Amino acid sequence: MEKRYDHQKWESKIYSLWEESGAFKAKVDKSKKPYTILLPPPNASGKMHIGNVLMIAIEDLLIRWKRMQGFSTLWTPGTDHAGFETQITFERELRKNGKSRMDFDRQSLYKNIWDFVIENRELINDQIKQMGASVDWDKYTFMLDNKVIKIVTDTFKKLHKDKLVYRDDYMVNYCPNCGTTFADLEVKHIKRKDPLVYVKFPISDNKKFKGKDHVVVATVRPETIFVDTHLAINPKDKHKRQLLSFKFQNPLTGKKMEIIEDEFVDMEFGTGVVKITPAHDKNDFEVAKKHGLKIISLLNLDGRLNEKSEDLEGQKVINAREKTIDILKQKGLVEKIDEDYQHTVSVCYKGGHDIEPTILPNWFIKVDPLKKPAHEVVKKGQVKIYPKWQEKKYHKWMKDMHDWPISRQVVWGIRIPAWYDVDENKNLKITFLSKQKETITGTVGNLLKEYSLAEIEKGLQTLLAPKGAVYKISTEKPGERYLQETDTFDTWFSSGQWPLTTLGYPDSKDFQYFYPTDVLETGWEILPFWVSRMLMFGIYLTGKAPFKDIYLHGLVRAMDGRKMSKSLGNVISPDEYLEKYGADALRVGLISGTANGKDFNFPKDKILAYRNFANKIWNMARFMNLMIEESNKNIPIYSKTLESKLKKQDKDIIMSLEKTIKKVNNSLEKYRFAEASETIYHFMWDELASNYLESIKDRNDKEIALSIFRHIYLNSLKLLHPFMPFVTEAIWQNIFKSSDKPLIISSWPSLQTLPNKNINK
RNA sequence: GGUUCCGUAGCUCAGUUGGUUAGAGCGUUCGGUUUACAUCCGAAAGGUCAGAGGUUCGAGUCCUCUCGGAACCACCA
Secondary structure (H helix, E strand, C coil), rough: CCHHHHHCHHHHHHHHHHHHHHCCCCCCCCCCEEEEEEECEEEEECCHHHHHHHHHHHHHHHHHHHHHHCEEEEECCECCCCCCHHHHHHHHHHCCCCCCHHCCHHHHHHHHHHHHHHHHHHHHHHHHHCCCCCCCCCEECCCHHHHHHHHHHHHHHHHHHHHECCCCEEEEEEEEEEEEEHHHEEEEEEEEEECCEEEEEECCCCCEEECCCCEEEEEHHHHHHCCCEEEEECCCCCHHHHHHCHHHHHCCCCCCEEEEEEECCCCCCCCCEEECCCHCHHHHHHHHHHHHCCCCCCCCCCEEEEEEHHCCCCCCCHHHHHHHHHHHHCCCCCEEECCCCCEEEEEEECCCCCEEEEEEEEEEEHHHHHHHHHHHHHHHHHHHHCCHHHHHHHHHHHCCCEEEEEECCCCCCCCCCCEEEECCCCCCEEEEECCCCCEEEEEEEHHHCCHHHHHHHEEEEEEECCCCCCEEEECCCCCCCEEEECCCEEEEHCCCCCCHHHHHCCCCCHHHHCCCCCEEEEEEEHHHHHHHHHHHHHHHHHHHCCCEEEEEEECCEECCCCCCCCCCCCCCCHHHHHHHHHHHHHHHHHHHHCCCCCCCCCCHHHHHHHHHHHHHHHHHHHHHHHHHHHHHCCCCCCCCHHHHHHHHHHHHHHHHHHHHHHHHHHHHCCCCCHHHHHHHCCCCCCHHHHHHHHHCCCCCCCCCCCHHHHHHHHHHHHHHCCCHHHHHHHHHHHHCCCCCHHHCCCCCCCCCHHHHHHHHH
């Protein structure tokens, strides 16, 4: 054995050994209790980050612990397609070649992203192996596998049958320049100066407010006044309450306007009176829905004003804005203009164009019937959240959860299984690539006069069905004259069914045995998006919550205490540390850094400490071997028969091992991983090595002491295995070649098997 | 602005329901080559637990306020 533990020499060898031993493979075994964890699938958009490493470390620790305790364990690996994120990443690659997603029809684009993702998937799987994860590779699931698509679309059908699906207008980030919508992720916020126009809104019926026949409203978007029907004030604004009985005139159209009260109005901003434009502002849209106001669009999808703008129809927004100001000035309705007004504007990440918040029909799910039971199981403690303080976040989120828009205007995902009859829905808006690779846009009724349905379907890019369109839900094409919805499901709609899709819902043997799973371990930041959805779907479809415990780990921040980000250049790559210090040190180092689920800075020192620890236990084994060889005697297997020969220090170390086992078990039951690893660390280093091992050097009855040492050391090795699997297995394989079983499937130290029961008193 | 969390040794952090002299890793200082390990061994220095007040027999831990920091959400017509 070498003087130093060389992780690079052992790690891949040991992983193959485990795989060959079949230890990872889950078996349905009715004589055992199942223990199941689903690996939260890393995103296929790129390699794993340090947070994924922490996740794997914790889950592998739990699985190995339970496996050694005799449970029939299952840990399923997988990868998420990560809809939007992957598509953005892919498009970045496209742009390097001077292309964009607009150059492809749906099918070709999908195929190209698929190939791109396959590469990433393999990189991720290699990383999972490097980490030593004892996942059952036979159960590998990718979020776009056929079995997943089947279950996800079936769920959608059931939701539809149960009348929980509806289509409604929804405000999306629309870029008229790029002709597409963007996710919030893709929208950038920039600071910019724009003129803030103070517009007079005349009061009707000759009434006056504070001696004036108008109220003033400050706006940066005067052109939208064309579709404004309401003004608003804050209910706490006592000075303006009188206005509630007033009617107003629209400064541009002269139509009657009313006024409402809402908390969202900032009394301090501008004049404290706000105009409401439901169709083109997120806040206003929410207010309109709340108060039941009419939502009137001003813009066409090409970014030009529609017929509602009277003479300005067909103008682009910027031009229209200037002309509106001129019109208002002519009418004497501009009080003043603040040219130095700075505010935040949303622009698209692609070209920096202004985002137009726009109303488009989207698919929705009614969440009330789903969220109630999901909220209840946590309230009643049937599902427990660790650490406990994270529960507050869950309750707040569940309380505030609104209906869920599940459709996304991207290609990369599971396509919504809805079909439109093109003859029944002549006003479907279509964008497709013709045979000549030209982008053609129009309503399907018109397009069919020039193009065949087959050509349209083949080159289809997007389809926009009006809110009232007639559709059929079906997995298959329901007839010749149908086109399928081009929207795909929100990533969380499919990943929210992960416990069902990975285990083979509804009737596989695995599903019946391993569901519900035992613990869901993930970062707290996706509690609202993912964890809550899994609870909702799990209960909706099976009546049972998909897991019993939820453990939420903290985020790994950079060494400077800030969030890791590419732009800050403080991203820590797991690969570097894997290579330098080994998987064991990285795993247990990270685990020791996160005691209670709070965010924590990358614990470089701890990783170093545990690298040294791996070497320490390696040398303890070497030394033990050396002494056994030198003694030239048979060292008896430790058993009760030796009890009469024990000295005080022997009894002490045995007692200390007992305490350590108890403490480690207790800590792990409570998901206090750092506490557990530090307990073993100090027991092995301070008590066993520095204390007991040193004392053996002076003993005359070395064979007794060595027998005890070997006993304690082997049990410690078992305790340490789930934390540092590679080095412990490497030692086990080297020193105990006669042992028939690898350490990974050896039995967990239990208090009952130890002699000297009175030791705990 | 809303929500959540944090402020403990030079640095990064533990400290579970309040209970003896407040702990770890790294760093620092001094001393070591002892049957393995210098990724080692032995020893030491270093804390008015952010501040103020309160509850209590007892507070790093519970409550209130002040100051300082972080993250998430909404970012404002």
